[in-house]
Amino acid sequence: MGSLVKSNRSKGAFWATVLSNQQIRGRYYRLILELEPSATETFGSVIPGQFAMLDLTQTPLPPLETIADFLKDAARRQIILRRPFSFSDVSIRQGFDGQVVQLEIMYCVLGPSTVRMTSLAKGDKINLLGPLGNGFQLQPSKELAILIAGGMGSPPLIHLASVLKSRFTGMKVMVFAGAKSRDNLPFTIRTDGRTGLILEEFQQLTVNDCYVATDDGSAGFKGYATSCLEEWLSRNPWKAEKTILYACGPEIMLAAAARLAQKHNMDCQVSMERIMACGIGVCQSCTIEHKTGVEGQTEYRLCCQDGPVFDAKDVVFGGED
Amino acid sequence: MGQTVDMGIDFAGLKLANPVFTASGTCGYADELTDFMDINALGGFITKSITLLPRKGNPTPRIVETDSGMLNAIGLANIGLERFIVEKVPIIQRLKTAVFVNVAGQTIDDYVAVTERLSEVKGIAGFELNISCPNVKQGGIAFGIDPVVVEQITRKVKAVCGSKPLMVKLTPTVTDIAATAKAAVNGGADALSLVNTFPAMAIDIEARKPVLYNRSGGLSGPAIKPVAVYLVSRVYQEVGRPNNIPILGMGGIRTASDAVEFLIAGAAAIAVGTATFTDPSCAMKIVEGIRQFCLNHSIRQVSELTGSLR
Secondary structure, eight states, rough: OOOOOOOOOOOEEEEEEEEEEEEEEEEEEEEEEEOGGHHHHHHTTTOTOOOEEEEEETTTOOOOSSOOHHHHHHSSSSSSOEEEOSSSEEEEEETTTTEEEEEEEEEEOOOOOHHHHTOOTTTTTTEEEEEBBBBBOOOOSSSSSEEEEGGHHHHHHHHHHHHHHHHHHHHHHEEEEEEEGGGGGOEEEEEETTTTEEHHHHHHHOEEEEEEEETTTSSSEESSHHHHHHHHHHHSOGGGEEEEEEEEEHHHHHHHHHHHHHHOOOEEEEEOOOOSSSSSEEEEEEEEEEOOSSTOOEEEEEETTOOOEEGGBBBOEEEEO | OOOOOOOOEEEEEEESSSSSSOOOTSSSSHHHHTTOOOOOGGEEOOOOBOOOBBBBBOOOOOOOTTTTTTEOOSSBOHHHHHHIIIIIIIHTTTTSSEEEEOOOOOHHHHHHHHHHHTTTTTOOOOEEEOOOOOOSSSSHOOOOOOOHHHHHHHHHTTOOOSOOOEEEEESSOOOOOHHHHHHHHHTTOOOEEEOOEEOOEEEEEETTTETTTTOOOEEGGGGGGGHHHHHHHHEEEEIHHTOOOEEHHHHHHHHSHHHHHHHHHSSSSSEEEEEHHHHHTTHHHHHHHHHHHHTTTTSSSSGEEEEEEO
């Protein structure tokens, strides 16, 4: 376990008010929350990749007839645990009682909690714990940041792209967004006659390039995002020591990103995902197999507390099936 | 006006500030919950299980949520006795609350060794003997289901506890819990804690495989509460009251009403477990809720509630 350095108050339980909750497309939604003023100090310095545990146990189900058939059984389950969500944007605004933090959370409706989330409406209050975990490490010396977003792994990378573009004006930021199919791209998609698909969420941030890859070829490159990147790397000039990969998505994709980084001798940070009960390091459920530095030796670290972002070369990836 | 409630209790020879504990495995080793609550506001705190040697625990998935509950199969992952002493005990020594160390092992000698080593360590109030973990192949529940073994291990560990009280944590998965409770008391237990989780399984119907890597896990949360209340009531009637042995009741407690139910059933104190995962300050709120219940019912001493079932 990493040594736990206690700041005065690095995280806490806070109330958030729903500002909006809108469908992006299909099963993908965007929830915008405003935090109570007492959260400004702790949430004001959130790093992309950090997350919060949302308490949705008191959030009502939408009417049963509006729930998709494949979710009807799951929706009826009584939930007791919070759910982890990263942020696609964090901003500070002037509120009535001083500065307040606004969080943007993107979610995919796929279980009993996210079904409940769809019923959240402007003015509703929910409780959250955060900010939790360690985010992506910013590396100002890099000239090229390559963001690899797999499916619902994109939200923290949208936040990261925003931070990189605003803080490091000389840094080129490229995105490779992958999904199973066009339907599984969690973005506002626009088709542009000249350049093809545009993902609004990244386009707005003026990222330098954004490539789309789908497993079935229904949008953009046919194949994995990492294959699309590999092709780009083979055709374009870039310097390994000046390039960093940031990846978030399915573990199998993170493993591919890690292999690619190793092959080309690039830095690579991956944001991992595990089922969590608490998110604050007490339940011990979210272990990641982590190299100790001694050849062949590994130990378990906690995704919630030691991650979710890890250096790719330290992680022993699983999730092959 | 001016009415106050004495929230203090006598528990296995200790004076505790109130009857609310946090349960082993749900509150870390010492100060992990500090950002969310004042640990010193608790009557008691029970550490994660400590074993002689460090344990990595099981591969993931280690937990799965189920209807009104969750399964866990952590596999007693912990930093081991020596690191616990070096890294965690100094933090524990700064706490005012009564800290019980949950002791686990694969053999009776393991339990004895851990307890003996900690018996003289100041700042540790007592021990909780974990003979009811459902997620390990050796030790754990295997010891807890056989009254003969329960009595034997309790006696051997009690002999090395020094002046610290020994609480034995019982498994609910026995035909007659009074028999294992009685065995623990015969072995010298100063208190009983119940219940541990129930062995259970969740299946991924698409893969037709268990969700948990360990295949099965321990069920906790509100789903088990009525069963736990019943078992506490039985153990109180048949073992606790006749032998004057206090019970730490637990199983699905998440509100003060739940806690009061356990007290009425016969618990001298209660522990909050899974609910802490959802609300890390839950135990503190329960302390206040119990106090409010007492005020509303003109109860001057919280201990009056224990075993007050009509």
